[in-house]
Amino acid sequence: MNDIVDLHCDVLSKLLREQEEKFDGTGDSKLDVTRQRLVDGGVGLQVFAIYIPDDMPKTPETALHAAELFWSKVLAAPGMHPVRRGADVEEARKNGGIGAVLSLEGADSLQGQWWALRLLHRLGVRLLGMTWNHANWACDGAMEPRGGGLTKAGRQLVRECESLGILLDVSHLSEKGFWNLAEMAAKPFFASHSNARAIRNHPRNLTDEQIRALIAVNGLIGLTFVPWFLTEREPAKIDDVLRHVERVCQLGGERHLAFGSDFDGIERHVEGLAHPGQYPALAEALTARYPEHLVSGFLGGNARRFLTANLV
Ligand SMILES: [Zn+2]
Numbered sequence: 001m002n003d004i005v006d007l008h009c010d011v012l013s014k015l016l017r018e019q020e021e022k023f024d025g026t027g028d029s030k031l032d033v034t035r036q037r038l039v040d041g042g043v044g045l046q047v048f049a050i051y052i053p054d055d056m057p058k059t060p061e062t063a064l065h066a067a068e069l070f071w072s073k074v075l076a077a078p079g080m081h082p083v084r085r086g087a088d089v090e091e092a093r094k095n096g097g098i099g100a101v102l103s104l105e106g107a108d109s110l111q112g113q114w115w116a117l118r119l120l121h122r123l124g125v126r127l128l129g130m131t132w133n134h135a136n137w138a139c140d141g142a143m144e145p146r147g148g149g150l151t152k153a154g155r156q157l158v159r160e161c162e163s164l165g166i167l168l169d170v171s172h173l174s175e176k177g178f179w180n181l182a183e184m185a186a187k188p189f190f191a192s193h194s195n196a197r198a199i200r201n202h203p204r205n206l207t208d209e210q211i212r213a214l215i216a217v218n219g220l221i222g223l224t225f226v227p228w229f230l231t232e233r234e235p236a237k238i239d240d241v242l243r244h245v246e247r248v249c250q251l252g253g254e255r256h257l258a259f260g261s262d263f264d265g266i267e268r269h270v271e272g273l274a275h276p277g278q279y280p281a282l283a284e285a286l287t288a289r290y291p292e293h294l295v296s297g298f299l300g301g302n303a304r305r306f307l308t309a310n311l312v
Helices: 011-017 035-041 060-074 086-092 114-122 152-164 175-184 208-216 238-250 276-287 292-310
Strands: 004-006 043-050 080-082 098-105 125-129 167-169 220-223 257-259
Touching: 004 257, 004 276, 004 292, 011 043, 011 060, 035 043, 035 098, 035 276, 043 060, 043 086, 043 125, 043 276, 043 292, 060 098, 060 114, 080 086, 086 098, 086 292, 114 125, 114 152, 152 167, 152 175, 175 208, 208 220, 208 238, 220 238, 220 292, 238 257, 238 276, 257 292, 276 292
Parallel strands: 004 043, 043 098, 080 098, 098 125, 125 167, 220 257
Antiparallel strands: none
8 A cells, every 4th residue: 555645744854964864764763754664654655845954054055965865865765756747646656666756845045046946846846835934035934923925036936936847835835925826826736734723723824715725726735743733732643633634624625635744844743643654543543534535535645636637
């Protein structure tokens, strides 16, 4: 079984810092996400984000270094296949293989230079979140107090991404930025790792209106396992994840719901859901509550349909 899709992990950030860590390891390392754990958990497609921590230079060079690690560490492991176009989504998971999509979390490192975007696209970047939590040259993030939207250069970034075939990820984007993008986007966009604000009131989570807008554009909502985006009362449990699933379903998002764990980006975890090898526990909890065709959609079918249709 390799049906599961995970829309966000930060293992490339850990590899940037600790280059002796082995992605093709058994999981006894500092990494949450390893090839073995993806296999154990039934994950058939994983998105790998290039996220540059605040204490490292946010330059094209650092982003290119992370992209090189995607090729030399992640894709070098047995059975891992790059996913760059729609047809790769199914092709990659034949014979038990695992597809790997490269994304850029935060456009800071591009420093507004279009050559850097084009080069990262050539290296496999197909998904892009314009900013992390703060403001940058392209837009404001969800935690930026002034709450600005897209800049003029940010609007150009949207156009450049759409013409290259890079899909826009609204997780971390400010609310105003979200609506600016919604207004101008010519292609479907998605949230890789955000939850429902009606269930947990946090600026990183999506309002009901935002979730409805993502459904309306035939986008995707990747619910995340970040404990403090799930509940105010930690430790978070798998039941807390289900409360967010239910909210998205109530809003009509049954065919737009997916998961983006944020493994390797978090220090605390949902109980029993600390790495990809534990996905079966979530599958079991979903199966106890929803019909099988919906569960298979949530765990992978919806995301595969979205990526197959929109990666060109
Ligand atoms: Zn993130």
